[in-house]
Amino acid sequence: MRVFLANPSYTKQKYLKFGRCMQKTSTWSSLWPPIYLMGVQSFLEKEGHETLLLDCVASEVMVEELVERIRGFKPDFVVVNTCLPTIKEDLELAERLKGYKTVAMGASTKLVKEKFEKSCFHAVVSGDSEDGVLKVIKGAEGFVQGFIKDLDSMPFPSYRDIKIQDYTLPYTGDFLAPINVGRGCRNACVFCMVPVLNKGSRYRGAESVVAEMEMLTKKGVNHFLFWTENFTENRGLVEKVCKLIIKKGLKVCWMAPTRADTVDPKLLSLMKRAGCWMISFGVECLEQKVLDACNKRLSVETIKKAVLETKKAGIKVVAHAIIGLPKQTRENFLDTVNWLIKNDVDYAQFYFATPFPGTILKRIAKKNGWIVKESKGLEECSMRNDHMTCEELVKLRNLAYRKFYFRPARVWKEIVGLKPKNFIPFIKSSLNFLNNWVKI
Ligand code: SF4
Numbered sequence: 001m002r003v004f005l006a007n008p009s010y011t012k013q014k015y016l017k018f019g020r021c022m023q024k025t026s027t028w029s030s031l032w033p034p035i036y037l038m039g040v041q042s043f044l045e046k047e048g049h050e051t052l053l054l055d056c057v058a059s060e061v062m063v064e065e066l067v068e069r070i071r072g073f074k075p076d077f078v079v080v081n082t083c084l085p086t087i088k089e090d091l092e093l094a095e096r097l098k099g100y101k102t103v104a105m106g107a108s109t110k111l112v113k114e115k116f117e118k119s120c121f122h123a124v125v126s127g128d129s130e131d132g133v134l135k136v137i138k139g140a141e142g143f144v145q146g147f148i149k150d151l152d153s154m155p156f157p158s159y160r161d162i163k164i165q166d167y168t169l170p171y172t173g174d175f176l177a178p179i180n181v182g183r184g185c186r187n188a189c190v191f192c193m194v195p196v197l198n199k200g201s202r203y204r205g206a207e208s209v210v211a212e213m214e215m216l217t218k219k220g221v222n223h224f225l226f227w228t229e230n231f232t233e234n235r236g237l238v239e240k241v242c243k244l245i246i247k248k249g250l251k252v253c254w255m256a257p258t259r260a261d262t263v264d265p266k267l268l269s270l271m272k273r274a275g276c277w278m279i280s281f282g283v284e285c286l287e288q289k290v291l292d293a294c295n296k297r298l299s300v301e302t303i304k305k306a307v308l309e310t311k312k313a314g315i316k317v318v319a320h321a322i323i324g325l326p327k328q329t330r331e332n333f334l335d336t337v338n339w340l341i342k343n344d345v346d347y348a349q350f351y352f353a354t355p356f357p358g359t360i361l362k363r364i365a366k367k368n369g370w371i372v373k374e375s376k377g378l379e380e381c382s383m384r385n386d387h388m389t390c391e392e393l394v395k396l397r398n399l400a401y402r403k404f405y406f407r408p409a410r411v412w413k414e415i416v417g418l419k420p421k422n423f424i425p426f427i428k429s430s431l432n433f434l435n436n437w438v439k440i
Helices: 035-046 063-073 084-096 113-117 129-137 206-217 235-248 265-273 288-293 300-312 330-342 360-368 390-405 408-416 420-437
Strands: 002-007 015-018 021-024 050-055 077-081 101-105 123-127 142-146 177-180 182-185 200-203 223-227 253-258 276-284 316-323 347-352
Touching (some): 002 063, 015 084, 035 129, 077 129, 206 235, 235 265, 265 276, 316 330, 316 390
Parallel strands (some): 002 050, 316 347
Antiparallel strands (some): 015 021, 182 200
16 A cells, blocks of 8 residues: 655644644654654555655645645655644645545544544544554544553664754754654643543663664664653663663663652762763643642652752753642742752743643543633633633743743853853753743
């Protein structure tokens, strides 16, 4: 079969469509390769199918041209990577492609299943899309659930149709490759869509993870993002990955997201030696009653300890905080921001609490009459809470960004830490950042 794999882009506003991570590319001034779509490509090629992948976001191809390219390829199937913020346009694209067998994939297919039910998509895949798409190519129709028990059985994502130069880190301009280490999460935070998408967690083996890194280093990539919900949840795997990187002498650096209760100084020191330069933690709000209301299953002290220990290990920290959570007030949110500033946390991202379909937060928000509009993404305020209106939350978010990033000491630290070659990327990403976040 001939299969066209599309990561469509509809406006100048580009979106990252990366599993549950569906946000404006300008949020971090960076774009990541669409590894799930690239994984589907490898899976299909391994089975003997002919494929072409087009990342319209990276190559700035708009819908008209995409449709032309699809026509030129004469595919038997067209796979479309969808996401919540562009759901309307994704469904319209399926309408335009009515003459083809279209397959929708991406986290949105499970979250807004009812929209896909009424759509023109020939088939809709949720779960592990590599397996789901293959089932469709083999004849399955309607809603198809994909599941891969052994993640190591998957071939590495295909980089054949990807230009790695399109995916760089803000500030440094280094090429960045995400490596999907595992899927799912064992926790159940009320605001998170991961438990809706995947119950429990599964991981790859260390040998396979490091082999993928080695393959990419040969393409000139030495900067990686270990993409999974909680990288250090599987301590045995992390230790093995780090030891293998050290043993093989790979000159790589990497970052990973994780949870505060799964790190300690011994592990952090090993990670640092293996090239870890940054860890992101969901700090959400440093107020116990807010964490408890969100079922975060973490104490404020655990989060603070993990952040400080990470910094002490010489690893930079990104703090992800959420504005508008149940029981959150202006005061306890600002206390959180002040703590991050006082403790010199390196980067912070302030998202709005968003009642994503299927989440417990949506049920709570609905019951309390907090929802003010349909949620499109974490960058847009779509619900209030008992203490703050949407307008107040937007002002508070802007204040948090100003307080955190526009301190003379912070700006100075950023500038003196720059290598000359990084100056232009730094200016570009700062302007992007200003344009995106600091709306006063
Ligand atoms: S620990 Fe992280 S990934 Fe897991 S449910 Fe909570 S927020 Fe989501």
